Amino acid sequence: MKELMDKNTSCTFDFFDPEFQQDTHPTYARLLEQCPFSKGKGEHDFYAVSRYKDIVSICKATDMWSSKFGPGLRYYSPDEPRALVNVDPPEHDVEVQIVRRAFSGAYIKSLEDGIRDYSRELLADLPDSGEIDIHRAYSIPIPLYVICKLLGIDYADAKAHGFDDWVINNAISTVYDPADEEKAAIAADAQSEMIAYFTPKLKEWSDRIAAGDAAPDENLITRLVTAEHEGVKLSTNKILGFCGFLLVAGSATTTTAITNLVYRLFRHPEQRAKLVAEPALIAQAVEEGLRYDAPVHGLFRTNNRPTKLGSYDLEENTKVALLWASGNLDPEFIDEPELFDISRELKSTRRNLTFGYGIHTCLGASLARMEIAIAIAELLAKMPNYELVGEPKPSTPDVMSGFESLMIKW
Numbered sequence: 001m002k003e004l005m006d007k008n009t010s011c012t013f014d015f016f017d018p019e020f021q022q023d024t025h026p027t028y029a030r031l032l033e034q035c036p037f038s039k040g041k042g043e044h045d046f047y048a049v050s051r052y053k054d055i056v057s058i059c060k061a062t063d064m065w066s067s068k069f070g071p072g073l074r075y076y077s078p079d080e081p082r083a084l085v086n087v088d089p090p091e092h093d094v095e096v097q098i099v100r101r102a103f104s105g106a107y108i109k110s111l112e113d114g115i116r117d118y119s120r121e122l123l124a125d126l127p128d129s130g131e132i133d134i135h136r137a138y139s140i141p142i143p144l145y146v147i148c149k150l151l152g153i154d155y156a157d158a159k160a161h162g163f164d165d166w167v168i169n170n171a172i173s174t175v176y177d178p179a180d181e182e183k184a185a186i187a188a189d190a191q192s193e194m195i196a197y198f199t200p201k202l203k204e205w206s207d208r209i210a211a212g213d214a215a216p217d218e219n220l221i222t223r224l225v226t227a228e229h230e231g232v233k234l235s236t237n238k239i240l241g242f243c244g245f246l247l248v249a250g251s252a253t254t255t256t257a258i259t260n261l262v263y264r265l266f267r268h269p270e271q272r273a274k275l276v277a278e279p280a281l282i283a284q285a286v287e288e289g290l291r292y293d294a295p296v297h298g299l300f301r302t303n304n305r306p307t308k309l310g311s312y313d314l315e316e317n318t319k320v321a322l323l324w325a326s327g328n329l330d331p332e333f334i335d336e337p338e339l340f341d342i343s344r345e346l347k348s349t350r351r352n353l354t355f356g357y358g359i360h361t362c363l364g365a366s367l368a369r370m371e372i373a374i375a376i377a378e379l380l381a382k383m384p385n386y387e388l389v390g391e392p393k394p395s396t397p398d399v400m401s402g403f404e405s406l407m408i409k410w
């Protein structure tokens with residue numbers, strides 16, 4: 001790939017700036033207008049890419065731009081459990097083959113009724129009017145229920161082991177900010193708890209398969225413990241890497257997306273009214289929500305060789321953030337990017353970068369879209385006129401873009 005040499009002024013960008021987290025769009029507008037490439041601020045030594053076309057070309061150039069040090073700002077060490085999102089081809093090709101089957105259209109569709117029933121169950125417990133933190137009561141449990149189903153784990157058992165807390169604290173994903181020692185410690189604890197929880201589950205499912213009590217394609221864990229490539233099985237460390245990653249990748253992100261759309265529809269009452277009047281717009285509303293408020297600001301790559309990014313000279317293995325959320329607001333990608341309009345055609349919004357781009361594109365995208373669509377449709381059916389109570393608290397500054405809680409009344 002040729003070096004990216006677009007014009008650039010000297011710009012800085014800070015994921016961890018609370019002002020940015022409060023309202024990301026003005027920062028993205030500035031970056032898109034003036035700074036295709038910017039430099040991380042303060043102790044955070046990274047660069048960031050803001051425009052749609054540059055993000056896409058970096059994602060395509062996998063020989064140059066690697067995921068081997070992980071998708072966050074922190075550099076993964078070689079002995080940590082890793083899977084998919086922190087491996088490069090050809091290892092990545094094999095892993096995708098193994099996991100992709102678990103995300104087949106037919107399988108995802110088979111989860112639909114269960115997700116709808118579960119969403120209704122959560123709402124049925126609520127009185128006819130009241131006040132609630134919808135983030136905790138609704139957006140968190142739905143994706144956790146789904147990921148447990150996918151992995152073949154009992155949700156009640158998972159809850160008893162603190163799964164919900166891992167998500168509420170965003171515990172594992174906060175590993176991404178290496179400068180925050182307190183959070184890194186919480187994340188490390190969550191990682192150990194996760195390993196301690198999953199290790200016996202792997203053995204349990206292997207034993208059940210050996211005893212003829214479970215099928216190899218019963219769930220994601222059985223697929224992983226039986227998967228072979230060229231006669232070699234996946235190591236336990238690798239399988240734990242998959243489980244830990246899926247838990248975070250599949251839950252915190254979708255949770256954030258649901259809450260973000262609840263918030264956004266409140267802020268745009270005419271759009272909400274349109275959706276209530278015309279429920280068939282739900283897929284378009286979900287896509288517009290994902291484009292407008294991407295749950296993940298951006299994720300990182302490192303360069304395999306020294307290169308240039310605009311006017312910046314990058315040493316080998318420099319962390320570079322691909323700002324999906326910014327690419328989604330690029331006027332070269334979409335007309336009137338600041339307009340939140342749930343009737344935009346899917347063929348234009350679907351190309352958003354919220355699920356990444358290229359070989360690492362999210363494998364759970366269809367599942368996530370379905371979960372968000374069901375969650376929002378059911379919520380609007382129960383309380384079409386919900387209102388926000390007070391100002392919601394943004395989640396702590398991080399690569400995730402959402403809220404810690406969202407109080408609503410109906």
Ligand code: HEM
Pocket residue numbers: 067071084085086096099147150246249250251253254257294295296299300324353354355356357359360361362363364365367368
């Ligand atoms: C709204 C919800 C979601 C968002 C915003 C999201 C976002 C992303 C992004 C941006 C990537 C690309 C990572 C990179 O390029 O480094 C990714 C990868 C991935 N996501 Fe998601 N995701 C969501 C939901 C899910 C769900 C529900 C699952 C599974 C249950 C899932 C599984 C994965 C997997 C397995 C990958 C790795 C693909 C690879 O590296 O080949 N995601 N996701």
